[in-house]
Amino acid sequence: MKIILNIWRQKNPSSPGKLVRYVLPSVSEHMSFLEMLDVLNEDLMQKGDDPVTFEHDCREGICGSCGIMIDGVAHGPLPGTTVCQLHMRHFKDGDELVLEPWRAKAFPVLKDLMVDRSAFDRIIQAGGYISVNTGSAPDANAIPVPKPDAERAMDAAACIGCGACVAACPNASASLFTAAKVSHLGLLPQGQPERPQRVISMVNSMNAELFGSCTNIGECEAVCPKRIPIETIALMHRDYLKACWSFRPESTASQGAG
Amino acid sequence: MRLESKTPSGPIEQRWDRAKFDMKLVNPANKRKYTVIVVGTGLAGGSAAATLAELGYNVLNFTFHDSPRRAHSIAAQGGINAAKNYQNDGDSIYRLFYDTVKGGDFRARESNVYRLAQISVDIIDQCVAQGVPFAREYGGVLANRSFGGAQVSRTFYARGQTGQQLLLGAYSALERQVAAGRVKMFPRTEMLDLIVINGRARGIVTRNVVTGKIETFLADAVVLGTGGYGNVFYLSTNAKLSNCTAIWRAYKRGATLANPCFTQIHPTCIPVSGEYQSKLTLMSESLRNDGRIWVPLDKSDKRSPDQIPESHRDYFLERRYPSFGNLVPRDVASRAAKAVCDEGRGVGETGLGVYLDFADAIKRLGAPVIRERYGNLFEMYERITGEDPYKVPMRIFPAIHYTMGGLWVDYELMSNIPGLFVIGEANFSDHGANRLGASALMQGLADGYFVIPYTMGNYLANSNLEKVDSSHQSCREAIEHVTTTNNRLLSIKGKRTVDSFHRELGKLLWDHCGMARNPDGLNKALQRIPELRDEFWRNVNVLGENEEVNQALEKAGRVADFLEFGELMCLDALERNESCGGHFREDWRTPEGEAMRDDVNFTHVAAWEHQGPGKKPLRHAEPLNFEYVHPTQRSYK
């Protein structure tokens, strides 16, 4: 089938970009979306043109590297699917599509469809962990975890950090990403000791990274390839409020002497 | 050269404890005076970097990905083994050790494997403490399943996303150390050479993949956790960017490379659908617990699978291996599938596929149970093929999946270059000639969390390292080398794309050094690869420049290395005149067609030493001794 792509081309972060139109005359319905871009790139290179830069790695919907706006929808039209797992059988002969990078102040474009998502790592650095050094763990079965809690924690932990939630949000908020980690750890007994300070510092870090705030629009949940539920955001907000009330930063007096 | 394995002696249960006791320690206050480079942020690199930093070392951690969380480990699905015996079904450290040595077809070091089995239990504790949401039973305790080739349930899992959850655990530990200032993270930074000064590994040369900046980083030791080389075959289940550049460039600086021909084929992957195919997708092997594998009895039978009655089906694994059935190890299952396809009984458009059928399991357990167990895998299958496995059997075919070979290391995970440590899939490791399912995650984390932190201290405490800086001759030479290589790639301006070379190399290797090998084919490949390489360096087309994001240039460097690596792999396969594990030589099989080892001549590790461009590398042998598990022919009948 024939597919027409209007792709955002931008040489580097400082140069302006524009949409360039490409016609792909024979796309197979069995191809994945990225395989179609591979074919386009092979073709461009044969002609001596700069290939389109896009990120990808696992092509199995798990590493979170890929991510493109297809006609304004993060990862394209298929719900619960990353663009690397999207197959061309979901498109029609003659379709004309617009491909753009994630757009958010916190995700500057590096080249074409590739953006800088390192802000996500910094949010995790702010507290997305349980402080336990290697070697100091008790036996794994010493802490039973009710199955429903483990399942809910896993639902949240499934986040792949692709950034679609930010790209889809009119406020470019990173709430779903942050809430997924806050919920994953907050739902497990192991995550309780640091629960208050974790949510406070992760939320603060999210705000410092120039992500917008959440106004409950729900676009994030709609495009999330891992279907992270928006209720995680409610959980995060509740935890945040509670923590603001109850959390007292460690006082130096309590450290004791000797 | 003598390859000193440094394996301890004495009763096997005590060896690791004794080795740890004999190791020199670095005083806590002195640890921060040492800097360690860790390349890779997968399960191996990530866990090593985090743990070394927790101990107090300064860690510089590199990955070419945009974030440490993207490493290929993220894609592992099925699970991680540990000898916890939570199921009370007869598992033990000794049994895991025994299964791994036997599963590896007696080509791994007993001492290493025993240590791995011992440490396995600590890994699960550590991961649970980090918040890894493993599957649980209703009582709140951890759940287990049995996994390809094991007769006990010792595999821990987090739905079909075990690798993801374990990696995110290691990643969170790592980011905690980044926040603490003890790990300095260098994402989007690719290692392109190793710096060896006075015979010791002291640093690396890197290229920033955004700016193109080429620079050196120096340290007291270098750890490579850069993953496997399965992508030498072009099509594999590995992530697209996985490559052999780090280990290959270390090899060219003098590190020996062991058993490159030990590659693993995974039996349950989605078959190839067309020329444009960019990678192969694995369907977790756990599917074999409930799915039954079959092909039509008769090759002319082209009916749709639901029209073929039981009596016209051949459940070939159940028939050939009655006691293990569909759960035979990967190499055995893969070859059996190839055999029926070679007979013309393969299914699907290409004839390169067999059915994996859940109809019986759905009848027995009901669709909801199957959905709970495999829901995400079924979804993934449907997304890719457009077919619903609840209704029609899956079609699967073997694909390259894992590489047991890698840089040679001693018991302390140090290569023959002092100060160069290699962990995870990048080393030649503990799996011998064939890795058991769910054991790679175990090994990567064992190496990173629990082995390297000890052995690194021992190395540093025993070495009197002089100060070095980037003006050193070796640094300048290495930078120069990387810069000229890149410039050369950019200046060829030929007619063929990098991928077209990669695809051709992959096909050649799959045909001649894949699931079945023979001297004729290997010799053919050995003749063709240098020609292809030659053409690459004359006719490859890499556009753009070094000082920008240039994915074609990154790829070109990696494919240039694959074009050399593939040759060594074939050479190793040719010189190993036996069949063992993943290395199946058609001229070495029993009358029933099973793999036949030659224990008299090949109970050893083959470690190759680079001799310079155009010269045949030197093959060294490290003999293997089996004091506990005595070599027998593996039988799964």
Ligand SMILES: Cc1cc2nc3c(=O)[nH]c(=O)nc-3n(C[C@H](O)[C@H](O)[C@H](O)COP(=O)(O)OP(=O)(O)OC[C@H]3O[C@@H](n4cnc5c(N)ncnc54)[C@H](O)[C@@H]3O)c2cc1C
């Ligand atoms: C689809 C699939 C499913 C699997 N499922 C299982 C399973 O269920 N159980 C199991 O035990 N095993 C499984 N495996 C195997 C297992 O996932 C891998 O062997 C293991 O994760 C490898 O980990 P690693 O840390 O050694 O390397 P990787 O995870 O590959 O990490 C390599 C790291 O090195 C970096 N790197 C590489 N080269 C360079 C360079 N030159 N410069 C800078 N950085 C570099 C990369 O960026 C990355 O961070 C599976 C493998 C595949 C392909």
Ligand code: FES
């Ligand atoms: S490429 Fe990994 S999620 Fe798409």
